[in-house]
Amino acid sequence: MDYFSSDFKLGILGGGQLGKMLLYETRKFDIYSKVMDSSEEAPCKIACNEFVKGSLMDFDAVYNFGKGVDVLTIEIENVNVEALEKLEDEGIKVYPPTKALRTIQNKATQKLFYIDHEIPMANFNRFAYTSEIEDSIANGGLHFPFVWKAAQFGYDGQGVKVVRKLGDLNGLPNVECIAESLIPFKNELAVIIARNASGQVVSYPVVEMEFHPEANQVEYVICPARIDKKVAEKAIEVALKVSSTIKHVGLLAVEMFQTQDDKILVNEVAPRPHNSGHYSIEASFTNQFEQHIRAILDLPLGSTESKMAGIMVNLVGAEGYTGDVVYKNMEEILRLEGVTPHIYGKRETRPFRKMGHVTIVNQDIAKAREIAQKVKETIEVVSKQ
Incomplete structure (x- = not known):
């Protein structure tokens, strides 16, 4: 099939920041994009070829949207799977496949799946x-x-x-x-696996995640993870096993715990581009969003190697602020070496809402982490007074 500068239509369910970053890649390749989201203010609206307002959990909305595209993918798991199954039965290509999505969508079902396939977990x-x-x-x-x-x-x-x-x-x-x-872990890690419809599989390097203790959100993603090589190899091995058993197409982000005695336990997975892969936009030869497009269109997968060390800092709404967003001290962080901000296009901030991220790249991981700390301490996501 001819995807580029053609009548081919790619459908994306969900119009948030992940979809917006996917659209960077469809624009690059001149692939026609159609997006559905329940919000008129969805970040994707300004970047796609066609925008449809509709509930992702409504059977008719999802089914009717899917009938108008050639390949359908998601940027969030909370979608009506029954509608996707009907579309799949009628010949629409849906990625991730609905069987994989059903397994992942419910955390209890996901855990039982791990038991059945002897995947280590808490x-x-x-x-x-x-x-x-x-x-x-x-x-x-x-x-x-x-x-x-x-x-x-x-x-x-x-x-x-x-x-x-x-x-x-x-x-x-x-x-x-x-x-x-509750696992007394040493590190929280993640590995992103890409799989295309022909079965080609590649893995990104293991990343290390540092979480905000109150919001339970990632504050920093560090690539490569500062762990022993054998632990990294084990983490990739476990992620590949999860990928091969779930049989997804597209990206699969596998979040894991490294225990005090260096065992690897799977926490949970996401069948889409993921926060733990945002560093790849600046730091990798093939970023996760381009890789997802390659995978769901069954194109050859790109190199997952890093050009240099990368650290991602999440920009979230500051506590005590709700309303029209203001990014304070943006000019200050732009003066720092290797810093690239990504603003998601959400006009209203509220405490801990993801509003953007900043990538820091450097040949020296320690230097990158130092600059990332400076970014975190400098920029403020607040609201107008």
Whole structure:
């Protein structure tokens, strides 16, 4: 099929920042893009060829959107899978395949899949409702501390809470969930795997993630991870096993824990471009967004090697500020060596909302980390007074 400067249409479900960055690549290749999102203010709206407003969870909206494209992909997992299955049955190419998406979309189903395929992970308990957890604790079936996770619809730190005492359960939604052992990890790592429809597979280097302790969001992504070579090899091996068993097409970001004794445990996965791969825009020979396009169109996959060390700093809304966004001290960070800001196009900020990211590249990982710290301390994402 001729994808470039042709009548071919690529559909993207979700119009957020990941979709916007995918559109950098469709523009580069002159691939016609059609995007659906529920918000008129979606960052993708200004960059795609065609924008449709509609709910990603509505069967008819997703089905009707998909009938008008040749290949359909996602930038968020929270989509109506039944509609995607019908489209797939009718010959529309859907990536990731709906079978893989069903496995990943529900965290409890995802964990059971890991058990079936002997993929290492933390111990967990599954509950139909959060309200059942208190009885499990009272009967000795569950012990503090643990991590509560909503089975579905968690995103950007939402739907996850560390529970250290009974009172921490107060206010949690009464939904299907899992309670996962709290791992005393040494590092949180991630590996992105790309797979095209012909079965070609490549892996990106292992990255190290530093999280905000309150928001449960990534603050820094560091590539390459500052870990022993054998640990890195094990992390890639585990990620490749997850990829081969889930049988995705496109990107699969595999988040993992490195335990104190250097075991690798899978935390969770995302079948799309991912925050842990944003560094690749500046630091890699083939960035994750171009790689995703190559994979879902069954084109040869590009090199995943890094040109130099890369660190990504998330820009999130400062606490105490809601309203029209202002990026303070942008000129100051632009004076720093190897710094590239990416602003997502969200006009309204609120506490911990992802508003953009900054990439820092340098031949020296220590120097890059030093500059990243300076960026974090300098830029402020606030609102107009």
